[in-house]
Amino acid sequence: MNNLAIAGDTKVTLHFSLKFEDGSVVDSTFDKEPATFTIGDGSLLDGFERKLFGLKAGEKDSFIVSPEDGFGQSNPNNVQRFSRGDFSADLELAEGLVISFADASQSELPGVVQSVDGDRVMVDFNHPLAGRNILFDVEIINVGGLDS
Structure with missing residues (x-):
């Protein structure tokens, strides 16, 4: 040592x-x-x-x-609203579900479903920590x- x-x-x-x-x-x-x-x-x-x-x-x-x-601090601008129709019909959306999205450069970007309310799905793209x-x-x- x-x-x-x-x-x-x-x-x-x-x-x-x-x-x-x-x-x-x-x-x-x-x-x-x-x-x-x-x-x-x-x-x-x-x-x-x-x-x-x-x-x-x-x-x-x-x-x-x-x-x-x-x-970093959580940025409210990194929480995005989607329509239920933006997702596959057979995908069971639930709070906490991690979904892979493609960003503008086609890199993988994980998002966490924050809430599902009828047709509205809120997804948080902030780092989980x-x-x-x-x-x-x-x-x-x-x-x-x-x-x-």
Whole structure:
């Protein structure tokens, strides 16, 4: 185990969990293989990476990541109204259903059905974690330079 602290351009192996404030787990590696990534490679949002700076192999910590540092605030403009006829007749629309849409560039864009009221279907295209404080628990396994 080395004594290198996490900083820009370091390679990090860690266990992590993301939880809501009520304790429900969104994602975790504690029950599987740890994650390995390089700071700044886009694997983690900047707000999560900054919380790791200064930690060393063997250390554990917990942080609260605010929406501004995480997945952003929920944007009401990202909730769109559709007609029931815009969907396949055999699709059972229900609150919480995730549907894949194509955006203007034909990339896949997931939307979550927020409500179904008669012919009106409201779909939320915000990131599912937008507007939420996220509890970020980490255990640093290894920190290395880019040549390690």
